[in-house]
Amino acid sequence: MKTITVEQAIFEAIKEEMEKEKRVVYFGEGVATKTSSKPYDFVKEFGKERVRNTPLSEGIIAGTAVGAAATGLRPIIDMLFLPFVCYAMEEVVNSAATLRYISGGQFSFPLVLLARTGAGWATGAQHNRNLEALFCHIPGLKVVMPSNPYDFKGLLKSSIRDNNPVIFVEDLALLYMTGEVPEGEHLVPLGKASTMRSGKDLTLVSWAKTVHNCMKAAEELSKEGIEAEVIDLRTLKPLDEETILSSVKKTGRLIVVHEASRTAGYGAEIAALAAEKAFHNLKAPIQRLTGPDAPPPSSYPLEQMYVPQSEGIVQTAKALFAAPIKV
Numbered sequence: 001m002k003t004i005t006v007e008q009a010i011f012e013a014i015k016e017e018m019e020k021e022k023r024v025v026y027f028g029e030g031v032a033t034k035t036s037s038k039p040y041d042f043v044k045e046f047g048k049e050r051v052r053n054t055p056l057s058e059g060i061i062a063g064t065a066v067g068a069a070a071t072g073l074r075p076i077i078d079m080l081f082l083p084f085v086c087y088a089m090e091e092v093v094n095s096a097a098t099l100r101y102i103s104g105g106q107f108s109f110p111l112v113l114l115a116r117t118g119a120g121w122a123t124g125a126q127h128n129r130n131l132e133a134l135f136c137h138i139p140g141l142k143v144v145m146p147s148n149p150y151d152f153k154g155l156l157k158s159s160i161r162d163n164n165p166v167i168f169v170e171d172l173a174l175l176y177m178t179g180e181v182p183e184g185e186h187l188v189p190l191g192k193a194s195t196m197r198s199g200k201d202l203t204l205v206s207w208a209k210t211v212h213n214c215m216k217a218a219e220e221l222s223k224e225g226i227e228a229e230v231i232d233l234r235t236l237k238p239l240d241e242e243t244i245l246s247s248v249k250k251t252g253r254l255i256v257v258h259e260a261s262r263t264a265g266y267g268a269e270i271a272a273l274a275a276e277k278a279f280h281n282l283k284a285p286i287q288r289l290t291g292p293d294a295p296p297p298s299s300y301p302l303e304q305m306y307v308p309q310s311e312g313i314v315q316t317a318k319a320l321f322a323a324p325i326k327v
Helices: 006-020 042-046 058-070 082-096 132-136 149-161 210-222 241-251 266-277 300-306 310-322
Strands: 002-005 024-028 051-053 074-081 111-117 142-144 165-171 178-181 194-197 202-206 228-232 235-237 254-261 287-291
Touching (some): 006 024, 058 074, 074 082, 111 149, 149 178, 202 241, 202 310
Parallel strands (some): 202 254
């Protein structure tokens, strides 16, 4: 095992897959520039044909990637920030997400779209708006949002090898987080959640940076005799329903925690799943702890208030035990 940052895990995954498969190409906003010096001299190692900076035109980037995938290449594109993908919705939604379906499965469209989001760098609402639920709603797309270097590397390698378009979301606040990653070949399968902590009293479901807030809250709750199970979805779509339902049926209580705004957020999908398939196991109402229905602020202190913190998770959990469902 070795200790690396999330950013290093991302670059390592891309480098290894480009070494393994010559059809993998990497282009986007500034990619050649930020990987043109040691230890990741991508341009020197793979050449200007496979590693390219692009104009700041998201529609052109995504459209080129769709065309490249259709002709047999395996493009990785970097759009910098997730809200910028709004400039490329025609290419992402009406082309990338649908072409394999309308070809009757005759063609594959392997495409990985990298984009950053989330509070932590005070980049403002035009950069850190959390839109993962939007892309989860689009049939034909896979959506990945890891929380640690181990999963970033393993999931990105699996995404690059997948024959479908994958939206791979990088939480800004995690880029310089360090963690252990295995030496050599390392894959994490898409569609499989991770149980970060076992517990019998409460299930906390989250993804990206708020997983760590859930872990901190679980530690605090354990001091008061409440054992919380923490599930990191890792892949939002396809969703690992089995892991979620198994936990909820065991604990009888569910809190879904995410940074994105509440209304029509992905937490509602998790809540609906539990209500539909584990209703009779519930001992208390399902709770969602989310960001507010407002654009993310530019101020760092206000950003921290925007994101659900461990203190709020602890308070919400205690309330579930104070007021259980009356049967």
